[in-house]
Amino acid sequence: MIPNYDVIITGARCAGATLAISLAEAGFQVLLLDRAVFPSDTLSTNTFFNNTTALLREIGVLDQLLETHVTPVKIIKFQFEDTVIEGPIPKVAGEDTAYSIRRTYLDDILLQHAKSTENITVIEGFRVTDVLYDKDLVSGIRGENRSKQKLEYRARLIVGADGRNSLVRKLVNSQLKIKSPSTVAVYYGYFSGIPHDSEPKFEVYKRKDKMAIFFPTNHNQYAAVVNFPLENKSLLENFKEAPENSLRQFLMGNFPNTSIADRMKDSTLTESIKGLIGYENYWYQGMGKGWALAGDAVCFKDPAMAQGIHDAIRGAQILADTLIKNNWPAIQWEKAAEEYQQSLEKEFMVRFYMGCELSKNEPITVQQDAVNKMIAAHPSAVEKFLGIYNYANEPSDFEKELGRIIDSIS
Numbered sequence: 001m002i003p004n005y006d007v008i009i010t011g012a013r014c015a016g017a018t019l020a021i022s023l024a025e026a027g028f029q030v031l032l033l034d035r036a037v038f039p040s041d042t043l044s045t046n047t048f049f050n051n052t053t054a055l056l057r058e059i060g061v062l063d064q065l066l067e068t069h070v071t072p073v074k075i076i077k078f079q080f081e082d083t084v085i086e087g088p089i090p091k092v093a094g095e096d097t098a099y100s101i102r103r104t105y106l107d108d109i110l111l112q113h114a115k116s117t118e119n120i121t122v123i124e125g126f127r128v129t130d131v132l133y134d135k136d137l138v139s140g141i142r143g144e145n146r147s148k149q150k151l152e153y154r155a156r157l158i159v160g161a162d163g164r165n166s167l168v169r170k171l172v173n174s175q176l177k178i179k180s181p182s183t184v185a186v187y188y189g190y191f192s193g194i195p196h197d198s199e200p201k202f203e204v205y206k207r208k209d210k211m212a213i214f215f216p217t218n219h220n221q222y223a224a225v226v227n228f229p230l231e232n233k234s235l236l237e238n239f240k241e242a243p244e245n246s247l248r249q250f251l252m253g254n255f256p257n258t259s260i261a262d263r264m265k266d267s268t269l270t271e272s273i274k275g276l277i278g279y280e281n282y283w284y285q286g287m288g289k290g291w292a293l294a295g296d297a298v299c300f301k302d303p304a305m306a307q308g309i310h311d312a313i314r315g316a317q318i319l320a321d322t323l324i325k326n327n328w329p330a331i332q333w334e335k336a337a338e339e340y341q342q343s344l345e346k347e348f349m350v351r352f353y354m355g356c357e358l359s360k361n362e363p364i365t366v367q368q369d370a371v372n373k374m375i376a377a378h379p380s381a382v383e384k385f386l387g388i389y390n391y392a393n394e395p396s397d398f399e400k401e402l403g404r405i406i407d408s409i410s
């Protein structure tokens with residue numbers, strides 16, 4: 001059967017839209033499908049660091065994103081028990097600003113950019129239900145459009161950029177490579193009337209087994225995110241029965257030596273609270289004969305890392321590069337699959353394991369507390385510590401800096 005397209009992508013948010021743009025710019029004919037109709041929200045607290053800002057500028061959508069009444073953030077603040085580690089966001093590719101842009105804006109602006117790119121056909125409101133095979137080669141998809149019409153499309157490559165619960169991943173039997181369950185529940189809400197902590201910051205507070213994350217988002221609102229152990233059943237029940245009260249009590253009652261309670265007191269919740277009760281960090285096989293996965297479909301790590309959007313965009317670019325370099329359309333699937341997997345692992349595996357550690361939500365030990373105090377007292381250590389989170393440097397650079405400081409003290 002003659003394919004209609006070079007590539008069909010299921011899922012049109014960060015991973016799918018970026019992949020479509022990268023491939024179309026290289027001359028591929030792309031069909032981009034999503035069951036959602038945009039603008040559309042999704043379960044995400046939508047914050048990204050400056051490494052993502054750099055990617056969005058490169059794609060050509062940053063200026064438009066910055067017209068969405070969003071607050072620029074240039075400072076990261078961690079407070080572990082009573083120790084504050086705070087500093088300017090280390091630069092990445094010349095960018096020094098983080099943002100929190102609601103997905104109704106971010107995904108829609110990316111998708112509009114894809115729609116205006118030659119060689120891309122977009123169908124919204126299209127639910128993919130099956131993948132089609134020619135012998136062992138994946139060669140198409142079947143699905144249903146908004147008018148309940150059942151349709152089939154064929155392509156040389158079928159991509160699942162369809163998120164954490166990827167159907168494409170299941171239908172192509174992608175192999176699970178690593179799995180690490182989280183032990184926490186996450187809840188978040190958007191509030192108006194929360195003043196900044198002296199200036200806009202990305203704020204993370206950790207006390208015993210509880211965590212709170214605060215950051216300004218569009219239209220002068222704040223996103224407030226909390227997490228706590230799943231085994232705390234009574235707290236889970238409270239959140240299920242009375243989400244707003246529980247979130248407020250959690251934030252105002254658990255972080256005494258912070259400004260949170262004071263800043264929350266005149267706030268108004270602007271939409272219903274959302275939550276995620278337990279999740280898995282995972283890594284799947286990313287490519288096989290006639291298929292590939294991108295974004296959360298291939299790898300998911302703890303949302304507290306705030307790198308899911310980045311990794312979805314950057315991972316999609318890596319997939320596009322792999323296809324272009326591998327003699328498309330005369331691609332050798334095994335060779336390309338190996339290259340794709342290796343490139344993803346090289347770029348993201350270290351942070352994936354960091355995400356797995358974060359998901360364990362272990363209280364801060366006495367030794368860790370001593371290290372935190374040492375970091376806080378040395379600006380060079382603060383910089384390298386913060387740089388782990390926005391990919392400005394590797395964890396090994398931070399360890400080297402700590403070693404240097406210890407040597408200089410002893």
Ligand SMILES: Cc1cc2nc3c(=O)[nH]c(=O)nc-3n(C[C@H](O)[C@H](O)[C@H](O)COP(=O)(O)OP(=O)(O)OC[C@H]3O[C@@H](n4cnc5c(N)ncnc54)[C@H](O)[C@@H]3O)c2cc1C
Pocket residue numbers: 010011012013014015016033034035036042043044045046047048126127128129161162163164166167186275276294295296297303306307308309310312
């Ligand atoms: C609670 C929570 C908070 C988070 N907070 C952050 C954060 O602050 N910062 C950050 O960087 N990351 C965050 N993340 C992670 C981030 O949201 C994801 O990593 C990112 O959205 C992945 O993008 P994606 O394009 O791979 O998938 P998604 O954004 O999940 O998009 C998948 C798309 O596929 C479509 N789709 C699925 N199945 C089908 C089908 N059968 N047919 C047609 N279409 C289909 C869906 O409609 C959807 O539009 C968070 C995640 C969670 C769960």
